[in-house]
Amino acid sequence: MVTRVRQDVNKLPQWDPTLLWYAKAVAEMQTRPFNDPTSWRYQAAIHGYQRDQDPFASDSDTLPSAADQRTFWSQCQHSSWFFLPWHRMYLMCFEAMVAATVVKLGGPAGWSLPYWNYSDTSNPGARRLPAAFFLPTLPDGSANALNVSARAPNDNGDIGMTPAEVDIRCLADALFTGIADGGHPGFGGPKTGFNHGNGPTGALEKTPHGDVHVAVGGDSGLMSAFETAALDPIFWLHHANIDRLWQVWLNRLSSHKNPADTTWLSASNAKFQFHDASGQVQTYTPAQMLDTTNTLLGYQYEDTSDPLATGAPVSIHAAVGGPMGAVVQQPAELAGGTSAAHALANAPTTAQVPLQAGAASVRGAALTSAPVARVYLNLENITGSGRPGGYGVYLNVADAANPPAQSDPGFAGTLPMFGVQAASGSDLLHQGSGLTYVLDVTHVVEHLKAAGTWDAHNLRVTFAPLRAGQKAPDLQVGRISLYYGD
Ligand SMILES: [Cu+2]
Structure with missing residues (x-):
């Protein structure tokens, strides 16, 4: 009632x-x-x-x-x-x-x-x-x-x-x-x-x-x-x-x-x-x-109407039918990842992510005939203390020291650091594996491929503070990886 x-x-x-x-x-x-x-x-x-x-x-x-x-x-x-x-x-x-x-x-x-x-x-x-x-x-x-x-x-x-x-x-x-x-x-x-x-x-x-x-x-x-x-x-x-x-x-x-x-x-x-x-x-x-x-x-x-315009992106998941018509997800395939942690700072930083060209054969190779696969950038085990704000994430930008506006097609999304300290084990209740964010970067990868700036062996991921003056004394991303999935 x-x-x-x-x-x-x-x-x-x-x-x-x-x-x-x-x-x-x-x-x-x-x-x-x-x-x-x-x-x-x-x-x-x-x-x-x-x-x-x-x-x-x-x-x-x-x-x-x-x-x-x-x-x-x-x-x-x-x-x-x-x-x-x-x-x-x-x-x-x-x-x-x-x-x-x-x-x-x-x-x-x-x-x-x-x-x-x-x-x-x-x-x-x-x-x-x-x-x-x-x-x-x-x-x-x-x-x-x-x-x-x-x-x-x-x-x-x-x-x-x-x-x-x-x-x-x-x-x-x-x-x-x-x-x-x-x-x-x-x-x-x-x-x-x-x-x-x-x-x-x-x-x-x-x-x-x-x-x-x-x-x-x-x-x-x-x-x-x-x-x-x-x-x-x-x-x-x-x-x-x-x-x-x-x-x-x-x-x-x-x-x-x-x-x-x-x-x-x-x-x-x-x-x-x-x-x-x-x-x-x-x-x-x-x-x-x-x-x-x-x-x-x-x-x-008061209002629960649909704010996405007609023709808004429909997730690929909707097209994948499982048993009894249920929507299911297949396991994702690793395309590559870093082996050392990447430190974030109060200025832009860039990490190199080695990719295996032969990996993720089916969905990776099929990427050009999208939408049969999605590409996910994983920022795993982000740890740090304090209140370090947020970061914008860019893929393969030309000038990594001066990333473009968020409207640039190389912009992959944001990384809010809400809860990073609690997730990092600085407080007694938690184990401290950190925050993990997954960005669907399919549209960015498609753009890079079309622009000729995609490299099947190396991905450059740039992290830019969203606001001047952000403090990030011990903030790091434990692992950066790329997956192909549904
Ligand atoms: Cu909240």
Whole structure:
């Protein structure tokens, strides 16, 4: 039963009651003690927590018990097929807490979380922070709790986010679940158990999700790391949009389906516990998260229409039929990879990737008669510390020291470093194999072949910082490899 509509923040007046009440509720939640599960800081700690990164840490903090922290904190699921359902659970509980707070403060019932559609190409201001998130005061002159200073430098909300960082080509991916073998990581992420952030990342989770995080947070802000992201009130509108894009993807094509695997549906290899708005502990499963209009969730989005124009790229996966007509992926074939780590810097760097001309015979050779094969660039085991922003990736550019604009056909995509520190083992909960991103570079390789700049024995991969002043003291890509796949 739908009781709430999550609205597009860019279509709301600057101080629409939804935003005004959000600001008041955030301020109220910020006054609650840290060990209160409905407090602002506790809610953010559910996503990630590390004491030495807590900007509000104080000697007067009363922390929850160690057992409580282990059960409820640092639970966010990343680089996993649980990314979408886990964040849906998280938003559901948070939204109910804000709604209850609004009522307590004398506001209307039924408050619902708005979403930030930064990918709306019909709105030139879509990539700017909505005004309610940077104005210093509310209309009555009191402080605005939605305005936080720990963000990337911005001019009237303009954080310099580019179209490539909010690209939604992931909506053309046919499969929810990737295989994590060097081929496509899936729209929703690869099959994992409980996973806080190692390994290949699903297409939606990389872009726009990760890019928007680091574009808003910059090189020191809250949004750029798991442990602080949810302390920024814009986090929740960003994730409402990611949650909406899940529904948009499902609506696009009848062949777009959620996993039917009971391991995913019941989270039988993981356990997701939250406090509901009344403070009761609940265990939720992805199976409960499939229909936003069910009794538990009770919401729908103002707009879930298909934003990709007619004739938009349809993934090759859609054409591959498996048993019973199911869409399947064949194992990817390695075309070549580096044998040493490549260090990233605050200036462009280039890695040489040796390719074996004879490798990947069937699909590699057939590449010229596309679309029978896809080409995937894997950036594996990216490790580092801090908040190093993001990189643009280019293949075989002419002037590697001065890479061209992101509109250049040699531009392969972005590498957001959201979560790199958590994935690198700098925090006790994780093993530390780093982030792994997979870029579908089929279109770039086709362009290079047509331009005569493709070399079957050597690939040059250039990494350029997305923003000046990014710090990357110990950031490296463990291995760079190229795969042919479906
Ligand atoms: Cu996020």
